[in-house]
Amino acid sequence: MGTAPVLLNTLDPMVAALREDAYRVVGPTVRDGAIVLDELETAAALPSGWGVDVGPGGYRLSRRADAAAFAHAASARSWKSYLHPPREPLWTAARDGEGGFAVREPDEDPVRYAFLGVRACDLRAIAVLDRVLSVPGGRYARRRERVFIVAVNCTEPAATCFCAATGNGPAVGAGFDVALTELADPHGARYIAEAGSDRGVALLARLPGSPASETDVREARSAVAAAAGRMGRSLPAGDLRDLLAGTRTAARWDDVGNRCLTCGNCTMVCPTCFCSTIEDDTDLAGDTAHRTQRWDSCFDIDFSYLHGGPVRPSASGRYRQWLSHKLGAWHDQFGESGCVGCGRCIVWCPAGIDITEEVNALAEEATT
Secondary structure (H helix, E strand, O other), rough: OOOOOEEOOOOOOHHHHHHHHOOOOEEEEEEEOEEEEEEEOOOOOOOOEEEEEOOOEEEEEEEEEOOOOOOOOOOOOOOOOHHHOEEEEEEEEEEEEOOOOEEEEEOOOOOOOEEEEEHHHHHHHOOHHHHHOOOOOOHHHHHHHHOEEEEEEOOOOOOOOOOOHHHHOOOOOOOOOOEEEEEEEEEEEEEEEEEEEEHHHHHHHHOOOEOOOOOHHHHHHHHHHHOOOOOOOOOOOOOOHHHHHOOOOOOOHHHHHEEEEEEEHHHHHHHOOOOOOEEEEEOOOOOOEEEEEEEEOOOOOOEEEOOOOEEEOOOOHHHHHHHHHHHHHHHHOOOOOOOOOHHHHHHHHOOEEEEEEHHHHHHHOOOO
C-alpha cells in the first residue's frame, strides 16, 4: 500500500477497534492444554509466553522465556473451519399439507470475522481455498468478503514447519489487511505493523502507534529471514509432479500403507483440503427432510465407492492418492501445490507419518 510501518506496543487497541467495527475477533488462545483458535474479547487472551513442543504424532504446550504471543506451531484447527464449516445445513423440505412440500434454505449468519494471527502458510491456504471454493454469490464467497485478516510474519518456526520449502513463508504474501511482525523479550512484545489494504490503512490510523524506526524494521526483517533458515524439514528439489507420477509402483507406498491408519486426521487438519459430501435424512414420519454438507476425506474407504466397491480399497492406495494429489495433480487442476508447509498433518497423525519424510524417501527410491 506504500504506507510506512507502524510500531504498536500492544494489540489491545487493535482488538478493541475491530470489535467496535462489529467484527468477531478470532485468534489463538490457550485452552485444554493446547493453543487453539477461538473468539477473543481482548488481546489478553492471546497465548503470550506460551509455545509448543511438536513432532510427528506429538504435541505439548510449553512455557517460553519471553512474552511472544505468536511463537507457536499452527493449531489443529485452521481458519478453514470458519470459511468452509465442517458441517453446514443446505436446506430443509417439509410437507405443506396440500400434497406438496416447501423447501427452505437456512437463514445465513452475517457474522463478520477478523482473523488475528494468520501465518504465511495459512494466508496462502486461504488463497488456495479462494481459488477452489469462491463461486460468485456462493456461501464461501459471502463469508470470505466479510473477513478482515491480520497476518503475522513467522519469526520462530516449529519443528514440523517447512513453509520455506513450499515457497509460502515465513514472510506473509498478498491477501492481508494488516501484517504484524512480533518482536518479543521477557518483558513484553511490540509489533511492526504494515497495511495491505485500504481497510488496513484505516485501522492503523485509529491505533496509538508511532512510526517504526529503521532499527526496528531491520530487526523484524532479520528475524523473519532467520526463521527460514531454522526449518528442519524440506522437500526434494525438482518437479514433484514428475516424481510422484513416476513412482506410482514404488515400494515406499506399501511401507507407509502398513503404518497409515486411514483415520483421515491429515485431511481434517489440512488448511487446504476441501472435499465434502452430502447427507440427506428425514424424520420417521417422512414429513421433513434435511440436506447437509459435511467434510469428507479421501482416506474414507467409501470416498471412492463406485458400483461394486471402492476404487482404492488399500491404505497404501488411499495415502498415495492423497499425497499425489496434494503435491502433484493439484498443479494440473489449480496451477499450484495443495501443500503450504504448515506441518499440521505431521503433528496430528497418530502414527507419526511425516509427509516430508515420505516424499524424500520416494525421491531416494527413484534414484536407486
